[in-house]
Amino acid sequence: MVQNVIEQSEQVVHDLNAKMQGRVTARWDEGYDNARKVWNGAVDHHPVAIAFCESAEDVQAAVRTARAHNLPVSVRSRGHDAAGRSVRSDALVIDLSPMDHVRIDDQVATVAGGATAAKVIAAAAARNLMAVTGWNGVPGMTGLTTVGGYGPLIASHGLALDSLTGAELVLADGQRLTVDRDKNPDLLWALKGGGGNFGVVTSMKVRLHPARQVLGGMILFPWGEAETVLARCGKAIGSASNNLSVVIGIISLPDGSPALFLAPAWTGEISDGDIAMEVLKRCGKPMHVQIASMGYQDLIQGFDARVANDKHYALETRWIPALNPEAMSALIEGGASRTSPFSTIILQHFRGLPTQFPLDSTAFGLRREHVMVEIISCWDPTAGDNGSVHKRWARDFSQTLAPMSLPGGYPNLLGPHAQDQIAQAYGNNITRLQAVKRRFDPDGFFSATALPR
Numbered sequence: 001m002v003q004n005v006i007e008q009s010e011q012v013v014h015d016l017n018a019k020m021q022g023r024v025t026a027r028w029d030e031g032y033d034n035a036r037k038v039w040n041g042a043v044d045h046h047p048v049a050i051a052f053c054e055s056a057e058d059v060q061a062a063v064r065t066a067r068a069h070n071l072p073v074s075v076r077s078r079g080h081d082a083a084g085r086s087v088r089s090d091a092l093v094i095d096l097s098p099m100d101h102v103r104i105d106d107q108v109a110t111v112a113g114g115a116t117a118a119k120v121i122a123a124a125a126a127r128n129l130m131a132v133t134g135w136n137g138v139p140g141m142t143g144l145t146t147v148g149g150y151g152p153l154i155a156s157h158g159l160a161l162d163s164l165t166g167a168e169l170v171l172a173d174g175q176r177l178t179v180d181r182d183k184n185p186d187l188l189w190a191l192k193g194g195g196g197n198f199g200v201v202t203s204m205k206v207r208l209h210p211a212r213q214v215l216g217g218m219i220l221f222p223w224g225e226a227e228t229v230l231a232r233c234g235k236a237i238g239s240a241s242n243n244l245s246v247v248i249g250i251i252s253l254p255d256g257s258p259a260l261f262l263a264p265a266w267t268g269e270i271s272d273g274d275i276a277m278e279v280l281k282r283c284g285k286p287m288h289v290q291i292a293s294m295g296y297q298d299l300i301q302g303f304d305a306r307v308a309n310d311k312h313y314a315l316e317t318r319w320i321p322a323l324n325p326e327a328m329s330a331l332i333e334g335g336a337s338r339t340s341p342f343s344t345i346i347l348q349h350f351r352g353l354p355t356q357f358p359l360d361s362t363a364f365g366l367r368r369e370h371v372m373v374e375i376i377s378c379w380d381p382t383a384g385d386n387g388s389v390h391k392r393w394a395r396d397f398s399q400t401l402a403p404m405s406l407p408g409g410y411p412n413l414l415g416p417h418a419q420d421q422i423a424q425a426y427g428n429n430i431t432r433l434q435a436v437k438r439r440f441d442p443d444g445f446f447s448a449t450a451l452p453r
């Protein structure tokens with residue numbers, strides 16, 4: 001049996017090497033252990049081989065070879081899915097990291113499937129333009145955009161997927177397909193929320209926006225003021241202009257005790273922004289304020305500098321309707337009971353422009369105003385525990401939030417264990433999404449983020 005598996009793997013690698021330009025790494029290669037790593041160090045998946053694709057033709061060769069050998073696949077762009085779904089055990093990983101070019105024509109970026117959001121942001125900035133992204137530049141732009149994309153421009157420009165205008169894919173039969181408003185519009189609709197469940201997205205077209213100077217940074221409040229700050233901030237954001245987006249977070253101070261931060265991003269007139277920042281500062285008595293006018297790229301780089309890459313993670317997520325008193329006391333209780341100083345709770349407010357689009361305009365499952373809660377359990381792998389206590393904290397806190405939450409959750413952060421939430425994440429869009437899945441991937445060859453069958 002073991003001998004058969006080895007022989008099959010050797011044959012797969014032999015066929016890939018014969019057909020692809022990019023390199024292939026398999027279990028017996030020296031670089032294999034490094035190549036199978038993803039952002040979340042707790043993920044320990046062992047694929048049969050990893051095909052580093054340099055072109056859409058390489059992707060076609062990888063898909064066809066996997067099919068010929070009856071081998072499942074997973075697609076990796078930048079490996080930031082916390083559940084590690086881009087590197088699947090006993091499968092062929094189609095790695096797109098060598099395909100990271102970004103081209104800009106007029107106000108549209110053509111983004112290769114393996115480009116980071118940072119690369120798109122940089123290319124746009126060079127043309128005095130902005131791309132709608134998340135708060136970090138390190139994730140892959142395709143993974144982010146095809147499932148959602150909550151970020152600093154959400155209230156003014158929508159989710160990242162609201163700027164997606166087209167894509168090129170390699171389907172499960174190895175054929176290439178162009179998708180835009182006129183060609184296969186149903187698949188474009190599905191890609192705006194349904195993620196990489198239909199094929200390998202080798203490139204996307206993304207609408208860019210005129211660059212604006214951003215007023216942003218961080219305001220840090222003592223933990224004792226958390227309840228007051230959350231209440232005042234919730235009210236202030238709810239009635240603010242669409243030029244304001246604010247991430248609220250619970251983090252640890254150097255001594256391990258919790259603190260509450262507000263990280264605003266204002267994209268309107270700077271003089272109006274100064275007033276908006278004053279309102280946020282007055283939500284309490286800040287311990288530390290660092291707000292400055294900067295380019296969008298600088299804002300994102302500031303957040304990237306805080307991302308820890310050598311840690312183990314477990315993520316949970318909920319959509320809550322608002323920062324009401326019940327939710328606030330649960331958040332404070334959750335923040336105080338964290339089991340690791342590295343764990344955080346992040347709140348992203350979905351409001352403004354994206355709430356004006358009808359639910360069925362894209363596959364994304366929730367268009368009403370809401371707060372996306374990210375429960376990020378993070379621990380140091382050298383601490384010697386297996387993370388179970390930290391994982392339990394995240395699950396327990398998610399369960400506490402469940403009765404006050406809306407059904408579903410942000411699919412990019414819903415791991416395979418969250419089946420009950422996955423089943424509801426697309427709301428009434430699920431029937432149409434499943435029909436598109438049946439049409440373009442009838443055998444279920446691609447499985448990316450959460451998509452109920």
Ligand SMILES: Cc1cc2nc3c(=O)[nH]c(=O)nc-3n(C[C@H](O)[C@H](O)[C@H](O)COP(=O)(O)OP(=O)(O)OC[C@H]3O[C@@H](n4cnc5c(N)ncnc54)[C@H](O)[C@@H]3O)c2cc1C
Pocket residue numbers: 039074075076077078079080081082084085086096113114133134135136138139140141142143144147148149150151195196197199200201202307412447448449
């Ligand atoms: C540090 C960090 C910060 C984040 N910040 C935000 C944020 O501010 N806002 C937000 O909305 N999200 C955020 N996320 C979530 C992130 O956007 C998603 O996890 C995203 O899917 C990561 O993309 P990736 O290419 O890096 O991941 P991967 O693990 O490579 O891929 C993620 C999933 O998408 C599929 N996939 C990726 N590329 C393709 C493709 N080209 N074709 C087909 N399938 C594909 C993979 O198979 C996998 O299932 C963050 C995540 C991290 C780790």
